[in-house]
Amino acid sequence: MIEINNLSGYYGKKRILNYISFQAETGTCVGILGQNGSGKSTMLSVLAGTLPGGSGEFLYDGTDLFKDRRRHAACVGYVPQGTPLIEELSAMDNLRLWYRSRAEIMEDLENGLLAILGIPEFLKTRVSHMSGGMKKRLSIGCAAAHHPEILLLDEPSAALDLICKERIANYLREFKRQGGTILLTTHDIQEIPLCDSLFILKQGCLLPYEYDGNYHRLAGQL
Amino acid sequence: MKYLSIQIKRVWRVFPVILLTTLIMAGALGLFAYLQIVSDSGREEDQKITLALVGDTEDAYLGLGIDLLRAMDSSRFTCTLIEMTEEEAERALERQEINGCLIIPDDFIESVVYGENKKVTFVTGTAQSDIGVLLSRELADCVSILLTETQSGIYAFQRFARQQEPDRNLRQEIYDINMRYFQYVLPRAELYDIDTADSTPVISMQGYYVCAALLLFSLFLGMAGGKLFIRGDLSLNRMLAVRGTGAAQQVLSEYVSCCFLLLLNYLAAAAIFALFFREAGRMIPELENISMARGVRLVSGLALLIPVAGALLYFLSQCVRSLISGTILALLCAIGLGYISGCFYPISFFPEGIQRLAAILPTGILMEYMQRALLGEPGGRLILISCVWTFLLVFFSYLIRRYRLVERTDRQIKSYGM
Numbered sequence: 034m035i036e037i038n039n040l041s042g043y044y045g046k047k048r049i050l051n052y053i054s055f056q057a058e059t060g061t062c063v064g065i066l067g068q069n070g071s072g073k074s075t076m077l078s079v080l081a082g083t084l085p086g087g088s089g090e091f092l093y094d095g096t097d098l099f100k101d102r103r104r105h106a107a108c109v110g111y112v113p114q115g116t117p118l119i120e121e122l123s124a125m126d127n128l129r130l131w132y133r134s135r136a137e138i139m140e141d142l143e144n145g146l147l148a149i150l151g152i153p154e155f156l157k158t159r160v161s162h163m164s165g166g167m168k169k170r171l172s173i174g175c176a177a178a179h180h181p182e183i184l185l186l187d188e189p190s191a192a193l194d195l196i197c198k199e200r201i202a203n204y205l206r207e208f209k210r211q212g213g214t215i216l217l218t219t220h221d222i223q224e225i226p227l228c229d230s231l232f233i234l235k236q237g238c239l240l241p242y243e244y245d246g247n248y249h250r251l252a253g254q255l
Numbered sequence: 256m257k258y259l260s261i262q263i264k265r266v267w268r269v270f271p272v273i274l275l276t277t278l279i280m281a282g283a284l285g286l287f288a289y290l291q292i293v294s295d296s297g298r299e300e301d302q303k304i305t306l307a308l309v310g311d312t313e314d315a316y317l318g319l320g321i322d323l324l325r326a327m328d329s330s331r332f333t334c335t336l337i338e339m340t341e342e343e344a345e346r347a348l349e350r351q352e353i354n355g356c357l358i359i360p361d362d363f364i365e366s367v368v369y370g371e372n373k374k375v376t377f378v379t380g381t382a383q384s385d386i387g388v389l390l391s392r393e394l395a396d397c398v399s400i401l402l403t404e405t406q407s408g409i410y411a412f413q414r415f416a417r418q419q420e421p422d423r424n425l426r427q428e429i430y431d432i433n434m435r436y437f438q439y440v441l442p443r444a445e446l447y448d449i450d451t452a453d454s455t456p457v458i459s460m461q462g463y464y465v466c467a468a469l470l471l472f473s474l475f476l477g478m479a480g481g482k483l484f485i486r487g488d489l490s491l492n493r494m495l496a497v498r499g500t501g502a503a504q505q506v507l508s509e510y511v512s513c514c515f516l517l518l519l520n521y522l523a524a525a526a527i528f529a530l531f532f533r534e535a536g537r538m539i540p541e542l543e544n545i546s547m548a549r550g551v552r553l554v555s556g557l558a559l560l561i562p563v564a565g566a567l568l569y570f571l572s573q574c575v576r577s578l579i580s581g582t583i584l585a586l587l588c589a590i591g592l593g594y595i596s597g598c599f600y601p602i603s604f605f606p607e608g609i610q611r612l613a614a615i616l617p618t619g620i621l622m623e624y625m626q627r628a629l630l631g632e633p634g635g636r637l638i639l640i641s642c643v644w645t646f647l648l649v650f651f652s653y654l655i656r657r658y659r660l661v662e663r664t665d666r667q668i669k670s671y672g673m
Contacts, residue, residue: 083493085661106498115490121265121483130261131498176494 034058035183035214040089042072042079049075050087051237057230059182062205062215064228066242066251071234073218074114077185080216081111093183110181112173114188120161124152124171127160131178147174149204166197173201177208184208186217190224202227222248258500262512266483270519276479277520281472305335305352307344310359348378355379408432458626460601461539465528466625467598469557470618472524473517473564474593477571477585480516484509484572485581489659502657510649513572514565521561525554541629549631556628563617563641566648573652592618617644 035057042050049072057063067073079087082105091098091105098105118127125138128147132138141147142156150170155163163171169189177184184205190198198221205215205227217224225231231242233254244251308321325336336357339347344356358376360366366373412432416425458466486492492505500508532538545553571588575581593599595609596618602610613619624637 078493081493082497083660109497111494111497113490113493115488117490117494119261119265119491121269122261126261126264130257179498 034094035216036090036092037080038090038092040076040079040087040091042075042084042087049237050079052089053234053237053239054089055232055239055241057214057216059214060209060212061229062209062217062227064225064231065216065218065234065239066220066231067218067234072237073234074187076234077111077187077216077218078113081109081113081185083111083113107179108181109183109185110176110179111185112169112176112187112189114191116160116168117172117175118160118168121159123159124156124163124167127171127175128152128178131175133179137178141174141178146177146180146204146208149200149207150174151200166193166200169193170197170200173204182213184213184215184217186215188218188220190219190221198223222251258495258505259508259511262508263515266512266516266519269480269483270516273476273479273483273516274520274523277472277476280475280478304354305337307337307339307347307353307356308359309339309341309344309356310363311361344378458630459540462541462629463601463626465539466622466629467593468528469521469524469560469625470564470596470621471589471593471598473520473560474568474585474589474618476517476520476564477568477589478582480513480520481568481572481581481585482578483516484513484569485575485578486659487576487578492656493660496660502660503653506649506653506656510565510569510652513569514561517561517565517568518558521558539629541631553628553631556634557625559624559628559634559638559641560621562645563621566645566652567617570648570652573655592616595619596622598622615640617641617648620644 037056038054040050040053041048053076055063065073065076075084078084080091082099082102087099089099093104093108096104098108119130128138129135132141138147142153147153150173152171152174155167155171158167160168160171173186173189186205189205190201193201202224205217209215215227217228219225225244231244232239233242234240242251242254321336337353339356341358344353347353348356356378358378360373360376363373363375409429409432413425413429416423416428492502495505496502542550542553567588568585571584572581575584595605596602596613596616597605598618602613602619602622605613614623620637620640624634624641627634627637
């Protein structure tokens, strides 16, 4: 189980995250909704460890991952909004950067997470020649190369076509089924069914939210 | 290590494109230089200094002196003398058709006859002390001395001879003394020779420009190759940092791959130079009859260029966030540093202040070091200073990367209204 306690983040003297606390059961997906600039990406960045200056606890099975960096690196996979890929190289080369061995890549390509993401289709394509959807799928493949138990995804399906969204959703369902925990930020209504619990991040505070299918009401809450 | 090997692979993949781009840029520069050389502005007549002669030049001896200057003196190769009135000379100076004018005073001949020696005045159209004006002044001084000293000598002899033997025909004697003066004055350029002390060998002009071209070729690589190291989106680097590849490892891996790119470039440049000299059937004097061992020592010695230029290019790429600003910065630095360090004009042409500045800049140090290497001299303190520069540039790159890894993105900062 994941437990976030009193998570806060600052920019200068301005507090962006205001002592946020929530829990997520193993094998579930938590969705974070909010306006642009509400601090969703900052929250994931603090949890991913890419943004220092945060405080609080990030407990996973009782261990504070903020204090145990080694465990953090082993347990957490982070897919940022940008493109964490090397443009001049192929998908295979990019995967090599994150995987321990070529054999592991081949295994995942045959019947692992890379196969679910459909990466074998463009394994030899250069990143600079890939579509946005291919890049996003490859980014997820790279982030999950060490088979983390927690996956942090910052708007994973933004500006992607339906087929691509479906591929990513299939992968996330499989990840949950295998006991992984997902924290994702989204603006996409189609991703909401993936989430087992939802929160709205507003003015630095996290409020639980239950989506009833009424899009307009959700927009009003944000 | 994995990040390093991936970076090396990346450089290897894109090197042909980078080399081609660099060659095109170098070729464009070479073509520009060639067109400048063959253009009208480069004609011999246009390169001469033109001086106007203003004043009474009808005296037989003065006229003879000026004719001699025009027809026989070595200054005729660098200077053209044109007779003009004062108004014409002023207009020509304003239109910059002449570099200066020599005003011969009205009673010049009388002053010379009576030993007063009035001076010839030199007027330039500009107050700046550029090399053209300096040469013109030097030449005016020479003309003034030539006319004044020789004429006064001839007239003094004539007066003395007439006082002693008033009825004697002095035509032959005056002719003789004129010839004697000309023999002394005209070959004045042969009175001295330029030489240097044996203990300080001087690099040939070809050798100097090979060093300059090698340095420029490396600096221009920043324009084509900088894109490999410029990062607007640091998502990858942040992920790497989380997974244990911190700022120091990232910077070192990228710097080493930048050096690898420069190494490939260096080998390509060496091959191009070798091909060029072979096709042209010429060799720079420092490399004539060079032994294999000395050749290997030279190539490895010149390779100091790689880590220093690599550190400079890598540092520049870390200072910017977009490809356009990176390319502009690389271009400005290549031209600016190349100019100050003597890649376009030999550094000895520059004022002492610039020479002192070049002596502490990494590019200036590289220029001096490469010249020494070409002459077979030890690098000495230059190697040490180059190492210090390399360390500093890589260290500053590390500080920039460390700062950028933890800063919020522009998008986030804008969102918070900051």
